[in-house]
Amino acid sequence: MPSPSYVLDQLDYLLLSLVQHDARRPLHELGDEVGLSPSAVQRRLNRLRQRGVIRSEVAVVEPRSVGADLMAVVLVALIDDDAEHHAAFRELMRAEPAVQQCYTIMGQWDYVVVLLASDIAENRRLSARLFVAPGTVRRYETLPAFEVVKAGLTVPLPGS
Amino acid sequence: MPSPSYVLDQLDYLLLSLVQHDARRPLHELGDEVGLSPSAVQRRLNRLRQRGVIRSEVAVVEPRSVGADLMAVVLVALIDDDAEHHAAFRELMRAEPAVQQCYTIMGQWDYVVVLLASDIAENRRLSARLFVAPGTVRRYETLPAFEVVKAGLTVPLPGS
DNA sequence: ACCTTCGCGCAATATTTTTGCATGCCTAGT
DNA sequence: ACTAGGCATGCAAAAATATTGCGCGAAGGT
Structure with a gap:
């Protein structure tokens, strides 16, 4: 599907390297930079959208401005490798707005979860609800973020 | 500064909850959803931009479409807590396009780094260049991502 | 050599964004 | 209670931007 x-x-x-940093620039401006007419730029962008290369265009909200002051990286190991458990856990992660990101990883842990909360208390509540209550998690380790050095979804592009 | x-x-x-999922919707459409005129919507969005609540608007590129097939979470511990070392390391992370995200964390590790590469070979090259060559890293552990369960920068918003 | 395909620029059109202005609603001060 | 100021709104005009139709020329295949 990708x-x-x-x-x-x-x-x-x-x-891509232009719009992944600023999706609001008008077509003629992008065109000037790459040497193309506005309509040619637009046709290319639409093609990239249609093919799923550009997955979406979004506004990036500063978490601290909306009361999300505590980010934490959580390492999670499930009870066992049962497919049911994995499916349930992934669904939970996808459904929870406080989960910003979640990856299945190889190694001693099963998942890495990036969790956003307003404070320690809410982080604890979330952890209880997401990792303890369901009973599918054997062990989890919370690594509170001290500082965000870099946060983005930009992708390294060939030849740039 | 946030x-x-x-x-x-x-x-x-x-x-915010609307535009953080789709930044391309026209003002009148947003207005219909929230019960505001297009210009009122625009004034609010501009204010949010100016105040830094909306940090940017970006196109999200599907990594696999551009040859970034291997994502890895890397845990890093520096040689020591020297401020110089930290500054140098952070600068390196910020400058490197393959580093998608980087957080300072509390605990036995100093940093969590999300690294994008085309394959294992490039991941090794990157690791060598970023974590070994500079000599500021004591230890690092690479956790290759198996699957991306959820990836985004969306933020949980009060009352929604 | 001819045809087909594809991407381009240009220009006309449609849509969206931006701006100026008058109004109504709060709040605070008299 | 009344008034003045600040502030966000809706509306409408104007500007900017996006979209579409069309003809052209280059590249590749027959």
Whole structure:
């Protein structure tokens, strides 16, 4: 489902590198930078959207501005490798707004979860609800974030 | 610098919850959903931008579409807590496009780094360059991601 | 050599954003 | 109670931007 690998040329990469930092720039401005007319730029962007290369365009909200002052990285090990348990846990993660990111990883832990909360108390409540109550988690370790050095979804692009 | 805490009302939260999922919806559409005229919506969004509540608007690129097939979470411990070392390491992380995210954390590790690479070989090259060559890292542990269960920058919003 | 395909620029059109202005609603001060 | 100021709103005009139709030329295949 991601995308069956398509052929993107240098111009596509250039455009992606621009819009992944600022999605609000008008087409003629992007066109000036890459040497294309506005409509050509638009057709390329639409194609990238349609093919799923551009997954979405979103506004990035500063967490601290909306009371999410505590970010934490949580390492999680499930009770066992039962497919049911995994499915249930993943569903829980996807459904929970406080879970910003969740990856299945290899190694001694099963998941890495990035959790946003207003404070320690709420973090504890969330942990209880997400990791303890369901009973599918054997062990979890919370690593509170001290500082966000870098946070983004930007992707390294070939030739740039 | 994030933002000195401002007063956002329910409408602001509503708008944020909409645009943090889709930043391309026209003002009149947002207005219909929250019960405001297009210009009122726009003024609110601009205020949120100016105050830094909306940090940016970006296109989210699907990593696998551009050859970034291997994501890994890397736990890093520095040689020591020297401020110099920390500053250097953080600068390195910020400058490196393959580093998607980087947090300072509390506990036995100093940093969590989310690293994007095309494959294992490139991951090794990156690790060598970022964690070994500089000589500021005592120990690091790479946890390759098996599957991305959830990836986003969306923030939990009060009252929604 | 001819045809087909594809992406381009241009120009017309449609949509969206931006701005100026008048109004109504709070709050605070008299 | 009344008034003045600040503030956010809706509306409408204007500006900017996005979208679409069309013809052209290059690349590749027959």
